[in-house]
Amino acid sequence: MARTGAAATAGRWAARGIAVVLLVPFRLLWELLKLTGRLLLIGMVFTGRKLLVPGARFVHRWILVPGWAFFRDFLWGWLLRTVLWGIILTPVLAFLLDQILKPLQRAVERYLWRRVLKPLGQLTWKHVVRPTARVLIWVCWTLVVNLVIRPLAALWKWVLKPLWRAFRRVLTFGWRVATVIVGAVVVVPSRFVYRFALKPVLVGVAVVWTAVVVPPFRWTYRRVLLPMNRFVADAMGAVFGR
DSSP states (O other): OHHHHHHHHHHHHHHHHHHHHHHHHHHHHHHHHHHHHHHHHHHHHHHIIIIIHHHHHHHIIIIIHHHHHHIIIIIIIIIIIIIIIIIIIHHHHHHHIIIIIHHHHHHHHHHIIIIIIHHHHHHHIIIIIHHHHHHHHHHHHHHHIIIIIHHHHHHIIIIIHHHHHHHHHHHHHHHHHHHHHHIIIIIHHHHHHIIIIIHHHHHHHHHHIIIIIHHHHHHHIIIIIHHHHHHHHHHHHHHHOO
16 A cells, blocks of 8 residues: 555656646746737737827828818819819810811711711611501501401491391381370370360360459459559658658
C-alpha cells in the first residue's frame, strides 16, 4: 500500500510536470495574445476618439464645408454657369444652332421629304394601301350581301311577306266579322231601344218638364226674384250710393 501510494504520487507529479512543460507556454502565449489584442483595441479606440474623430470634425468643418461652399458658389455658381455657360457656351451653341444645325436640319428634312418620304408614301398609297382598301371593301361588301342582305331578302320573300299577307287577310276578315257581330248584337238592339224606348221616354220627360216645371220657375223668377232683386238693388243704392 505504501509503494502504491508513492507510485501514484510520483505519477501525479510527473503528469503535472509534463502539463507545466507543454501547456503553460501555450497558455502564456494565449494570454499574451489576448493582452496584445486588448491593448491594440484600446489604442485604436483612444486614437479614434482622441485623434481621428476630432481630426475628421476639423477637416469637415474647416476644410470640406468651406471648400464645398467655395466650389458651389464660386466655381459652379459663377465660373461655370455664368462665365462658361452664359458667356461662352450659350452664344457658341446658339451660333451653331442657327447657322449650322437648323439649315442642316432643314436641308435634311427637305431632301428626306422630297426624295424619300413623299415618293415612298405615293408608292405605298398607290401599290399597297389603295389595292388593300379595295380588296377589303369588296370582301366586306360581299360578306354583307351574302350574309345579311340576301338572307334578309329571302326571309322577307318566303317567310315574312306570306305571313304578313295571311295576317292581313285574317285581320281584315276578323274585322269584318266583328263589325257584323257588333252591328247585329249591339248596334241594332241599341238603335231599336233608343228609337222605340229611350226616345219616347225622353220626349215625354221633356214635355212634362216643359209643362210642369218650367212655368212655375218662370213665374217665380218674374214675379218674386226679379222684383226682390230690384228692391234690394234700389235699397243698397239709396243707402250706400252708386
